[in-house]
């Protein structure tokens with residue numbers, strides 16, 4: 001069986017832990033290969049006094065280290081960077097970003113990809129951009145005519161998810177987080193809460209929320225961004241994080257329907273394969289039941305001046321066919337036999353217990 005692989009494609013170090021750390025920890029613990037492609041090193045995420053800002057490169061290195069520790073905490077198998085600068089992603093050359101993502105998709109060969117929704121969770125331009133690039137890259141990755149830098153063979157992704165924030169979670173964390181709005185161009189952006197009915201997939205990862213909180217804490221330089229959550233006792237923070245685990249299934253080649261999924265790999269597991277095989281078997285059995293068994297009948301065909309008359313031997317009741325020719329009379333009696341058996345049941349045939357061994361044509365005088 002091929003290994004199950006989950007690839008997250010996000011914008012900044014910490015998106016993975018803060019957004020879906022517990023889900024990643026759960027899948028890693030269950031033996032799924034979890035991978036991360038991170039577009040930037042979060043070089044602009046400095047929240048200390050400006051005179052202490054180490055600068056883009058040094059902060060990028062620090063955040064890369066933080067991310068690698070977090071990924072290790074979550075049991076992730078690999079972390080890759082696209083090498084863009086934090087905050088510049090939505091102005092990068094789309095063809096170049098897409099090609100870089102394609103290489104990672106083809107190299108890792110995930111069945112499932114998770115990225116940001118169109119709202120970027122809270123309107124962050126980098127988040128929105130990486131979500132768009134990811135979708136384009138999934139299209140290109142499967143296209144054999146699209147050559148990536150490493151000339152890797154095409155790969156078809158089976159499912160794409162958006163990591164979303166449901167209303168319950170947003171309403172719950174709002175008091176801890178304080179003001180979550182920020183200006184972009186001349187508009188104020190902020191958290192976008194998905195209606196609960198929009199959520200297609202809910203992962204129960206509550207057992208992994210302490211691990212997720214530890215992964216979040218690996219991003220030491222970012223602790224001011226999570227408000228009061230940063231100082232909460234582990235167990236309490238874990239309860240807050242347990243309200244995450246909401247996803248939107250943007251597409252799936254393997255399943256569908258309105259029922260809320262509880263697994264990003266629904267439709268892809270071996271057991272699902274068995275179920276599909278079983279349902280295939282069931283359909284074959286159903287078809288077989290519909291197939292009529294061929295039963296042989298001896299049929300008398302009489303020739304008359306105005307046509308032919310045919311009737312079977314070995315059947316209770318009168319069954320007669322007619323036709324202008326021998327063949328027509330035979331065809332007519334065959335369908336009459338079918339109709340007779342369908343109407344009166346198989347018991348009308350004497351074929352089983354007292355088969356007709358031979359038929360004789362005799363002449364007998366009967367008083368009428």
Ligand SMILES: [Zn+2]
Pocket residue numbers: 011012014015124127
């Ligand atoms: Zn981010």
